[in-house]
Amino acid sequence: DWTMAAFRERAIAAVRAQVGSGKVICGLSGGVDSSVVAVLLHEAIGDQLQCVFVDHGLLRLGEAEQVVTLFRDHYNIPLVHADASEQFLTALAGVTDPEKKRKTIGALFIDVFEKEAKKIGGAAFLAQGTLYPDVIESVSFTGGPSVTIKSHHNVGGLPERMHMKLVEPLRELFKDEVRVLGRELGLPPDLVNRHPFPGPGLAIRIPGDITREKLDLLRKVDAVYLDEIRKAGLYDEIWQAFAVLLPVRTVGVMGDGRTYDQACALRAVTSTDGMTADYYPFPHDFLGRVAARIINEVRGINRVTYDITSKPPGTIEWE
Ligand code: XMP
Numbered sequence: 052d053w054t055m056a057a058f059r060e061r062a063i064a065a066v067r068a069q070v071g072s073g074k075v076i077c078g079l080s081g082g083v084d085s086s087v088v089a090v091l092l093h094e095a096i097g098d099q100l101q102c103v104f105v106d107h108g109l110l111r112l113g114e115a116e117q118v119v120t121l122f123r124d125h126y127n128i129p130l131v132h133a134d135a136s137e138q139f140l141t142a143l144a145g146v147t148d149p150e151k152k153r154k155t156i157g158a159l160f161i162d163v164f165e166k167e168a169k170k171i172g173g174a175a176f177l178a179q180g181t182l183y184p185d186v187i188e189s190v191s192f193t194g195g196p197s198v199t200i201k202s203h204h205n206v207g208g209l210p211e212r213m214h215m216k217l218v219e220p221l222r223e224l225f226k227d228e229v230r231v232l233g234r235e236l237g238l239p240p241d242l243v244n245r246h247p248f249p250g251p252g253l254a255i256r257i258p259g260d261i262t263r264e265k266l267d268l269l270r271k272v273d274a275v276y277l278d279e280i281r282k283a284g285l286y287d288e289i290w291q292a293f294a295v296l297l298p299v300r301t302v303g304v305m306g307d308g309r310t311y312d313q314a315c316a317l318r319a320v321t322s323t324d325g326m327t328a329d330y331y332p333f334p335h336d337f338l339g340r341v342a343a344r345i346i347n348e349v350r351g352i353n354r355v356t357y358d359i360t361s362k363p364p365g366t367i368e369w370e
Contacts, residue, residue: 055228055235059091062220066095074174075218078164079104079130081118082248084180084221087233091220092178093128094236101129101174103167105160108136109252109266112274121242131171135163143254143261149370152261156251165213177215181222182229184324225324246291247325255370259298269296271349272315279341280319289331292319295358295369303346303353312353317341320367328362 077092079085079102092100102122106115115132123130142159146152168174221229226247233243249255253273257265272294280286295316303310317338319331342355358365 055231059232059235062091063095066092066218066220069216069218070096070099070176073099073176074172075100075176075178076168076171076174076215077102077178079118079122080180080248080250081110081114082180083226083233083243083245084182084229086122086180086238086242087229087236088178088180088220089122089128090126090236090238091232092218093126098129100178101131101171103131103133103164103171105163105167106132106134106136107139107156107160107252108134109139109156109254109261111248111253112270121239131167133163133167135159138163140261140263145260147258147260149255152254152370153251156254160250161212168213173213175216176218177213178218178220180229181219183223183225184326186222227323244287246286246289246293249368255368256293257296257298258369265296268313268349268351269294269315272296272345272352275345275348276317276341279337279344283337285331285333285337288321289319290322290325290328291367292317292331294318297356301354305353310353312351314354314356315345315352316356316358316369318358318367318369320362322362322367325367326362328367330359330361333357 075092075096077085077089077100079089081104089100089102104115104118104122115134119130119132122128123132139156139159142155143152146155221232224232230243234240253266253269254261257269276294277286277292280289280292286292295318297314297316299314300311301314303312319333320328321331322328338357345352345355358369
């Protein structure tokens with residue numbers, strides 16, 4: 052008889068059996084997966100757990116503060132907040148290729164994480180929120196050439212280098228099951244229902260090179276879009292919704308003058324596991340309202356488009 056309550060008990064017992072009295076370091080990203088891992092582990096092994104939040108500066112508006120407040124202040128989970136945005140932006144300067152962005156971010160992420168782990172005295176175990184789809188998407192298509200589809204930076208690399216053993220309590224679960232587990236563990240609904248967010252963050256939502264200015268612009272657009280989605284009561288019907296900053300300037304009119312500003316794309320999809328997805332059929336009046344608000348409130352954007360590509364043939368992210 053498979054219930055999430057039973058899974059929780061088994062997972063806790065398995066973690067205790069695996070780690071004994073060893074220390075575990077958990078990388079926290081603010082997403083559902085790593086949050087569920089952290090709370091599950093804290094329940095299993097208490098303060099043998101130490102969380103490290105590598106803040107790459109590629110998060111959305113207010114996200115870093117939310118992570119710190121929730122885990123440090125609310126859950127009392129030992130947490131190191133490593134603000135490394137400067138380092139990441141420097142490493143990403145001039146990088147435009149999507150896979151190169153991922154590799155750059157992944158490698159630096161590991162570096163920063165490793166340094167922080169050493170500072171807190173190291174640990175025998177590393178906890179990760181790897182899910183079942185991460186496991187299979189990192190392998191290969193059957194019948195085709197053996198290719199890694201996208202180098203998810205939460206899979207592989209680090210543990211070997213640091214001689215740490217992996218603790219991956221969510222390895223058998225799909226995203227919707229992780230949410231059920233999160234509810235079972237009593238995590239705040241806001242967090243449990245949060246849309247997935249990619250490890251490389253906003254870097255893969257800015258085609259072309261990444262600058263602080265572009266990141267700030269995208270954060271503002273994204274915040275307005277998500278605010279309208281929440282107000283319309285649509286957030287929980289959608290798997291992921293986000294804005295993409297396009298590397299295109301277009302002509303517009305404002306008052307008596309012409310503008311020559313950037314364009315953005317909005318994306319929203321439904322999905323059950325991220326492997327396939329359909330674009331979300333927003334009512335046109337909703338789209339019109341969002342576009343008007345973005346152009347009014349975000350200086351530097353004068354055109355808004357809506358992406359109606361499903362997966363396949365598109366991917367969910369633009370890069
Ligand atoms: P795609 O764009 O491949 O995305 O359809 C499928 C799901 O994976 C997320 N995604 C990533 N997650 N590192 C991550 O941790 C990545 O490099 C990455 N690329 C895509 C994407 O947001 C979606 O949920």
